[in-house]
Every structure is written in structure tokens, then in C-alpha cells.
Amino acid sequence: MAIGPIDIGGERLAVPVALAPMAGITDRPFRRLAARLGAPYVVSEMVASREMLHLRPLSAIRLRTAGDEALSAVQLAGCEAHWMAEAARRVEDGGARILDINMGCPAKKVTNGYSGSALMRDPDKALSLIEATVNAVTIPVTLKMRLGWDEGSMNAPQIARLAEAAGVRMLVVHGRTRSQFYKGCADWRAVRAVVEAVDIPVLVNGDIVDPVTARRALAQSGAAGVMIGRGTQGAPWLAGQIADDLQEVGPRPSPAGSELRDLVIEHYEGLLSCYGTRIGLRAARKHFGWYLAGRPGGADLRARLVRDDDPQAVIAALGGYAWPAVADDLADAA
Numbered sequence: 001m002a003i004g005p006i007d008i009g010g011e012r013l014a015v016p017v018a019l020a021p022m023a024g025i026t027d028r029p030f031r032r033l034a035a036r037l038g039a040p041y042v043v044s045e046m047v048a049s050r051e052m053l054h055l056r057p058l059s060a061i062r063l064r065t066a067g068d069e070a071l072s073a074v075q076l077a078g079c080e081a082h083w084m085a086e087a088a089r090r091v092e093d094g095g096a097r098i099l100d101i102n103m104g105c106p107a108k109k110v111t112n113g114y115s116g117s118a119l120m121r122d123p124d125k126a127l128s129l130i131e132a133t134v135n136a137v138t139i140p141v142t143l144k145m146r147l148g149w150d151e152g153s154m155n156a157p158q159i160a161r162l163a164e165a166a167g168v169r170m171l172v173v174h175g176r177t178r179s180q181f182y183k184g185c186a187d188w189r190a191v192r193a194v195v196e197a198v199d200i201p202v203l204v205n206g207d208i209v210d211p212v213t214a215r216r217a218l219a220q221s222g223a224a225g226v227m228i229g230r231g232t233q234g235a236p237w238l239a240g241q242i243a244d245d246l247q248e249v250g251p252r253p254s255p256a257g258s259e260l261r262d263l264v265i266e267h268y269e270g271l272l273s274c275y276g277t278r279i280g281l282r283a284a285r286k287h288f289g290w291y292l293a294g295r296p297g298g299a300d301l302r303a304r305l306v307r308d309d310d311p312q313a314v315i316a317a318l319g320g321y322a323w324p325a326v327a328d329d330l331a332d333a334a
């Protein structure tokens with residue numbers, strides 16, 4: 001099953017495989033790495049529209065997309081049309097090529113502020129926010145959402161139609177309701193109702209962790225492409241691998257041995273240069289946990305790395321570790 005290019009309001013995405021926005025994970029160093037490893041499309045972590053207008057330094061870092069090798073979008077979350085429009089203009093002035101609205105985040109911190117997935121409970125409010133955002137900018141606006149608030153209100157197709165009529169150019173649907181948070185399984189079949197409701201491209205999202213699940217999600221949803229989140233933790237190459245598989249250009253093995261070691265060090269150095277040593281060291285800890293999970297001596301090394309405040313010592317320890325010579329996926333297959 002080869003997938004074809006899509007058009008996002010004039011931006012051509014040759015292979016519709018996207019790295020999902022994940023706050024605290026898919027920051028600029030991670031997106032750059034994923035893009036270098038073949039992810040065709042990457043989305044920034046969500047930036048709260050009001051927070052952004054007060055130009056908090058971390059928000060400014062999250063927004064930077066210049067130099068990304070892949071087509072990239074900046075994601076905004078908000079609950080007031082006025083702030084969304086203001087923030088959208090800033091995002092466009094900052095050079096973003098695509099702006100994504102977050103209508104999927106289930107976190108209480110976000111839904112209590114009446115943004116993220118809470119907007120799906122109030123289609124009129126959602127629409128006013130979408131219209132304000134679309135009308136504020138000339139770049140394409142996309143929307144990411146869930147199936148609905150809960151099982152009794154799976155209104156994603158209705159929101160999708162409203163969004164399309166308001167000028168939204170692409171949708172991403174996570175096949176869960178807000179009430180599910182991350183429990184159960186993503187319902188890719190339910191995403192089909194959104195695909196059939198609109199003419200704009202739809203990406204299916206949720207529980208896609210390898211080429212097999214990507215193909216299954218596409219077949220069940222009829223979507224134009226896929227978006228991959230948690231599967232990329234400790235595997236920034238995954239979106240590239242899935243893109244290759246769906247283009248039928250042959251499998252790209254996961255990195256192993258010295259290639260994997262160099263990649264982990266590249267990621268670490270990227271975090272340090274993005275955030276500075278103090279915050280960079282902290283940001284690296286969760287990634288070390290993912291890279292080393294299930295590896296012989298991995299837990300011990302991680303425990304050592306998180307105690308060490310000297311970047312050179314961390315790099316030396318990473319360099320001295322016996323990274324597996326055979327990629328995990330090939331080892332599994334053997």
C-alpha cells in the first residue's frame with residue numbers, strides 16, 4: 001500500500017507521515033533529529049497562545065522552526081479567539097509555514113482552561129476560535145483533535161466539517177475520546193467517519209508504533225497519512241522508517257552499534273545547545289531512559305548519567321557503553 005502526496009493549503013507533503021507534537025519531548029532538537037532521519041513532517045510542541053504573547057523564553061525556543069529539514073508546523077493551544085489570532089500572527093511573522101490548532105489535548109491543566117479537547121464540547125466556541133485563527137494569517141492552518149469528548153459525544157465529523165468550511169486545510173484525528181485519555185486502544189475505524197465527512201486530507205493518529213500498525217491504521221481509517229507520537233520515544237528514526245515502508249522503498253533498519261551511539265550523543269548535544277547545560281541536562285534524562293530501556297546494563301548507565309552534571313563525562317559514558325551491534329527490530333526477527 002503506497003501512499004501519495006497531499007496538499008496542505010499549497011504546501012506539498014510528498015509523504016504524509018508526521019511526527020506528532022508531544023510537549024516536553026518533540027522539542028527542536030528531537031524534531032531536527034527526526035527530520036534528519038527521514039520524518040517528512042514535524043509539528044512543534046503546543047505553545048499556549050497567551051503564554052507565547054508574553055514571550056516566555058521557553059515558548060520562544062519551542063516556536064523556532066527555521067532550519068528544520070522537514071516541512072514543519074507550529075502548534076498553538078488557546079481558549080480565546082482574540083489571543084489565538086494575536087499568537088497566530090506572531091507565529092506567521094516568525095516564519096512558520098503551517099500553523100496547527102490543538103483541539104486534542106486531554107490534560108486537565110489545558111481542558112480546565114477550556115482549550116485542547118475541551119473545545120470539542122462546544123462546537124460554536126471551537127468554530128469561533130478556528131475562524132479567528134484562520135482569518136489572522138495567510139499560512140495554512142491545520143487542526144488536531146480527538147474523536148470527541150466521550151463515547152456519548154463523538155462529534156469529530158461535525159467539527160471537521162465546520163473546520164473545513166472555516167478554511168482549515170488538514171486534520172489529524174487521534175482515535176480516542178478525551179475521556180479515554182490514553183487508555184484502551186485507538187479506534188482507527190472511527191476515524192473513517194471524519195475522512196468521509198470532508199474533502200481535506202486527514203491523518204490518522206494513535207497507537208501507530210511500526211510499519212505494520214501504520215498500514216493497518218491507514219486501511220481501517222481510509223486516511224491520507226499517519227501521525228506517530230509515543231512510538232518515537234527513544235526511536236527518533238521511526239517516522240522515517242514508516243515513511244520509507246509506506247513508499248515501498250524497502251526497510252530501513254533501526255540504528256545499532258556506533259551509529260546508535262553517535263545518534264544518542266547528537267541528541268544530547270542538541271539538547272545542551274538548545275537549552276544550555278542546566279536545563280539541557282534535565283531534558284536529556286527521559287530520553288536516556290527510553291534509549292536504554294531493556295538494554296543490558298541500561299538501567300545502571302541511566303542512573304549514572306542522571307547523577308552526572310558534567311556533559312563531557314556523560315558523553316564519555318555514552319561512548320563507553322556497549323550499544324547493541326544488531327538493531328532491535330532485526331534482533332526480534334532473528
Ligand SMILES: Cc1cc2nc3c(=O)[nH]c(=O)nc-3n(C[C@H](O)[C@H](O)[C@H](O)COP(=O)(O)O)c2cc1C
Nearest residue numbers: 020021022023045046102174206207208228229230
Ligand atoms: C507526553 C505527551 C505530550 C503530548 N503533547 C501534545 C501536544 O503538545 N499537542 C498535541 O496536540 N498532542 C500532544 N500529545 C498527543 C500526541 O500528539 C498524540 O496525539 C497521542 O500521543 C496519540 O498518538 P500516539 O499513540 O502515537 O502516541 C502528547 C502526548 C504525549 C504522550
